[in-house]
Amino acid sequence: MTHGNFSGQKQLLQVAIVALLLIGCIAVLMPFTGTLLLATILCVTTAPVRDRLLKLCRGRRSLTALILCIALVILLVAPLALLSGSLADGIEMAIGQIRPLLEKGLPPDVPQWISDLPLIGPEVGDYWHKLITSREELNEVLRQFIAPTRRLGLATVSLFVQGLLQLAMVIFFAFFIYRDAETYASALRTGAQKLAGNLGERMFKLAEGTVTGVMVGIVGTAATQSLVAMTGFLIAGVPGVTILTVATFFFSMVPVVGATLIWLGAAFWLYDGGQTGWAIFMILWGMFGISSVDNFVKPILISRTSSLPLLLIVVGVFGGVLVFGFIGLFLGPTLLALGQVLVREWLEHTEYEGPSI
16 A cells, blocks of 8 residues: 555545534534524623623623523513413413303303404304204314314413523523633634635624624514503503513514514403403504504614515514524524625625635
């Protein structure tokens, strides 16, 4: 065997070992991809807060990271745990309201609010009387309603419980990123510089600004909508203001219909309780107060980045939830926005300086 052949085989073996090592690392990290990404995004977004707190803590990085993680637990994990428990109780309560109907049947009189429904009220009333005379048909209708409702409710609660576990893991990772932020930032900058020269450095800065802008836009809009909704709930005298406010915060991250489900439910509760005036107020408050926040506040908060199309937000939210679970609400739109900005920057950049190796 010649020296050249031996050298070539040695290089091939080295490449194979490195490739296997990389594959092994990817396989180990794969289950934590979503939580690691979200932890990184949270740390990038809150970097200014971390820097100020680090000065107050006189450079003690572990103490700074601990304080920030405790704040994240209070702001994210605690409200989500409260909401998950309330959803589970609400589902059992709703099913408990239906079970007596299986035993005793429907009341003979149609509720007034059903009779007053425009267009469909009389038809619903006729079907109501038909169900009263046929107990078997009534039981079949109620069973068909209970089964999917229970499944949907349990799936929703499961998603929120999964979100609790994921957020706990995110905060665990965030502690170490907060603590050693300078080391990681320096490594990323060096890597970007070596891979793409000045273009890599510029794209690194662009990525930082995009991540911050989109996260502040999504979470800031949700927080503003929840505060506006809380004000309306308090004015109208809706019970369970705390739970409804927390629900508005998380559901408002779902585009188009998110927060609408909450304030429409509150309006229906008011109407069912005979408070028609307050129900109308709640609908108007939701349409012109809560929902309009998304049209005015979000563009201002994301003004530092390129405009984020509605389609990108919708695909990011639902695709993110399908891929990453609950944390996809935050992660999906951010990743798509980042990809859009970086690809646009790369396509528009005509002069490539080359890697500085």
